[in-house]
Amino acid sequence: MWLSSTPGAWNLLYVLDLFAIGLFLVSYYRECYRKGYRIDFWHAQLFVVCVLPNMLMLPFAKSELNEIVLGKYLWPVVDVLPTIFLITLLGYFAVLAGGGLWRLQLGIGLRKTAIQVMEIIPRSSLMLMSSKSVLVFQALLFVFLQAVVLSVYFSASGFGFDLRGYTFANPTLRPVVLVVSNYSVIIAAHCFARYVEKRERALLACTLLLSFGLLFFGARSNLLGIYESVLLCYLVKLRGRVSLLRIGSLVFVIIVVGFYLGELRQGEYSLIAFAGSLAFLLFYGNNFSDLRDFAWVYAAWDHVSWSGKTYLAAILAFVPRFASEFRDTWGLGVATSSTAGLDTQTHPGLRPGIFGEGFFNFGILGVVIVGLLFGIIVRRVDIEVKRALATPRPSMIRAFAATMLLSISACVVLSNNSSAFYVLCGAYAFSWFCLCVERMFRPQKIVLGSGD
Numbered sequence: 001m002w003l004s005s006t007p008g009a010w011n012l013l014y015v016l017d018l019f020a021i022g023l024f025l026v027s028y029y030r031e032c033y034r035k036g037y038r039i040d041f042w043h044a045q046l047f048v049v050c051v052l053p054n055m056l057m058l059p060f061a062k063s064e065l066n067e068i069v070l071g072k073y074l075w076p077v078v079d080v081l082p083t084i085f086l087i088t089l090l091g092y093f094a095v096l097a098g099g100g101l102w103r104l105q106l107g108i109g110l111r112k113t114a115i116q117v118m119e120i121i122p123r124s125s126l127m128l129m130s131s132k133s134v135l136v137f138q139a140l141l142f143v144f145l146q147a148v149v150l151s152v153y154f155s156a157s158g159f160g161f162d163l164r165g166y167t168f169a170n171p172t173l174r175p176v177v178l179v180v181s182n183y184s185v186i187i188a189a190h191c192f193a194r195y196v197e198k199r200e201r202a203l204l205a206c207t208l209l210l211s212f213g214l215l216f217f218g219a220r221s222n223l224l225g226i227y228e229s230v231l232l233c234y235l236v237k238l239r240g241r242v243s244l245l246r247i248g249s250l251v252f253v254i255i256v257v258g259f260y261l262g263e264l265r266q267g268e269y270s271l272i273a274f275a276g277s278l279a280f281l282l283f284y285g286n287n288f289s290d291l292r293d294f295a296w297v298y299a300a301w302d303h304v305s306w307s308g309k310t311y312l313a314a315i316l317a318f319v320p321r322f323a324s325e326f327r328d329t330w331g332l333g334v335a336t337s338s339t340a341g342l343d344t345q346t347h348p349g350l351r352p353g354i355f356g357e358g359f360f361n362f363g364i365l366g367v368v369i370v371g372l373l374f375g376i377i378v379r380r381v382d383i384e385v386k387r388a389l390a391t392p393r394p395s396m397i398r399a400f401a402a403t404m405l406l407s408i409s410a411c412v413v414l415s416n417n418s419s420a421f422y423v424l425c426g427a428y429a430f431s432w433f434c435l436c437v438e439r440m441f442r443p444q445k446i447v448l449g450s451g452d
Contacts, residue, residue, distance in 0.1 A: 009082050013058065020089060021055050023096075036239045039247055041403070042099065042382035044232055049354050049374075049413070050095060053290035054088045060283040061292040069284065070292075073340070076299040077292065084295040090364065091355035091371040098375020102383075118380060118405055124428040125401035127435065129194045132203065134434045138427075139191055139206035142184045146213035149173075149180055153216070161264040163217045168346055171322040181217050182423040184210045188226045193400035196230055220258045229403040233396055237389045259287065290353030293336070297352050297360070300340050306361045310335050314415030318422055332357055332416040354413040370412055377409040 028043045060066075061081055067074045129135065152173070153163050160166075167174040188210035195203040207226065214222045235242055259281050263274050281287065313330040321328045328334060333349025340350055352359075354374065358366030384402035388395050407424055410417040 010062070013082055013085055016089060017055050017058050017085070020092060021051060024051050024055075027096075037236060037386075038238075038240060038242050038244055039232065039235050040382055041232060041236070041385055042378055045378045045406075046095065050088075050092045053288045053353060054085070054092070057283070057288055057291050058085060061289075061295070063284065065280070065284050066292060068280075069286070069289075070296065073296060073299060077295045080299045081291070081295045084291060084298055087359055087364070087367055088291065088294070088353060088355055091358075091367045094368045094371025095354075095375040095378075098372035099379040100375075101372065102376050102379040114376075115380075118377075118408075121404050121407065121424075122384070122398075122401040124431075125190065125404045126397065128428060128431045129190050129397050129401070131435055131438060132194070132198075132200055134431055134438060135187065135191050135194065136202055136206055137434065138183075138187045138431070139203075139210060142180060142187060143206075143209050143213060145180045146184060146210070149177055150213065150216055161216050161261070162266070164219055164348070168348070171320075174322075175320045177217070178419055179423055181214060181219065181222050182420045183427055184214055185222050185225045185420075186424055186427045188214075189229065189400075192226060193230050193233075193397055196234065197396040215261070220261045223261070224254070224258065229406070230396070230400055233385055233389065233399040233403065236385055236399070237394055237396070255282070259285075262287070286351075290351055290356075293350040294352040294356040297336050297339050297350055297356065301360065305363065306330070306335065308361050310357055310361060311415050314411070314418035317416075317419040332414065335360075349416075351414075357413075357415060373412045374409050377405055377412070381405050 024043070024046060027046075032038075032040050032043050058081075062078055064074065066077070070077055150163070153160075153166050156170075157166050163177060167177050188207045191203040191210075192207040194200065195207065211223060211226055214226075235247065256278070259278060260271075260274055262281070262285075263269075263277075268274065286293075309326075309330040310332045313327045314332070316324060316327055319327060321331060321334075329338075331349075333347075334344045336350040336352060336356075337344045337347045342350075355367045355370055358370035360366075362369070381402055384405075385399045388398035388402060404424075407417075407421050411421050
């Protein structure tokens with residue numbers, strides 16, 4: 001271990017923790033608040049991915065109340081927390097460095113090349129949102145597919161909100177459910193983004209229908225993924241016309257609703273019982289447990305590098321786990337669960353945070369590379385969103401298209417997001433095909449010349 005778990009060591013950790021939080025607050029005040037914004041993508045991502053689950057949760061990750069989740073692993077986890085926090089802190093500074101590197105003009109064409117590559121995804125999203133009829137067609141198609149999947153689930157297990165749990169017991173259905181849920185999120189988010197700008201009610205109806213179906217799929221991140229980026233773009237557009245109190249209240253409501261959906265997934269419907277357990281769910285549950293889960297895996301790890309195996313398994317995500325022994329062993333969820341001694345057939349895996357997978361595969365070098373790449377991508381998104389919304393005619397569609405670059409950063413920080421990225425590429429390809437068909441049957445306008 002790099003740092004022993006002694007009172008003196010913990011005092012040092014708390015000092016470093018306060019320094020990192022202070023650095024974030026100073027950056028927010030100088031680069032966001034003083035420039036007229038109340039929130040932007042750069043600081044929102046830093047807060048959600050780094051500050052909240054790691055720095056703010058450090059005192060709670062040490063608490064003995066974690067024994068309810070960790071059991072006999074409590075003290076081994078607490079012993080390695082100082083080491084894990086230092087690894088995470090290094091990664092956080094790498095993210096800040098990545099955001100700064102994007103602004104450098106090196107004169108060797110790297111930045112220009114990176115921009116050209118990064119533009120592929122936003123342009124593809126603009127293509128997808130260019131046709132209302134194509135969006136409606138795909139939305140209705142996946143509303144139908146959601147209904148088919150849910151009919152199978154309800155007929156086998158009865159009414160419930162834990163389709164994900166059902167797919168663990170029936171792995172052959174899992175790839176189908178994964179594609180349907182990810183594709184539904186993609187189409188619903190694009191429908192919502194276009195609706196916010198053009199106010200086409202059919203697209204709002206499609207968004208709500210897809211959202212309702214996803215309620216039963218058991219993954220709260222799916223519902224959040226539909227509205228999160230559009231909502232952030234809207235708040236950026238408002239600039240100083242929205243208060244921090246309103247933003248904080250909105251975030252609190254989202255968290256509470258998300259937690260309650262998690263209780264519904266477990267079959268707990270009582271609002272009174274939920275209210276009594278809200279504080280525990282917030283500080284000691286599995287929602288912001290990145291630091292604790294990273295330490296849990298590390299405490300049981302045999303210190304043999306994974307050498308990129310989880311990333312290779314992610315590249316092969318188009319192969320179902322039940323058909324690939326390699327993916328069934330080295331998928332990130334399986335690797336973390338098996339290392340921590342959990343049942344891989346019922347447990348979806350631990351979340352080792354933004355830097356855990358890079359560390360277990362490539363050590364400190366992996367942490368630094370992940371941090372740099374994440375920082376570069378998020379900084380690019382932040383700049384492009386502000387650019388799209390700062391013009392005399394702000395474009396929510398262009399701003400949202402820029403945020404789709406976060407699909408790459410999601411794969412960088414957690415490789416098991418690669419399946420969603422493959423579905424995104426499939427959505428772009430299918431949309432291009434639908435647009436080609438639409439153009440074939442679209443009536444052509446004939447413009448007569450002045451001599452006719």
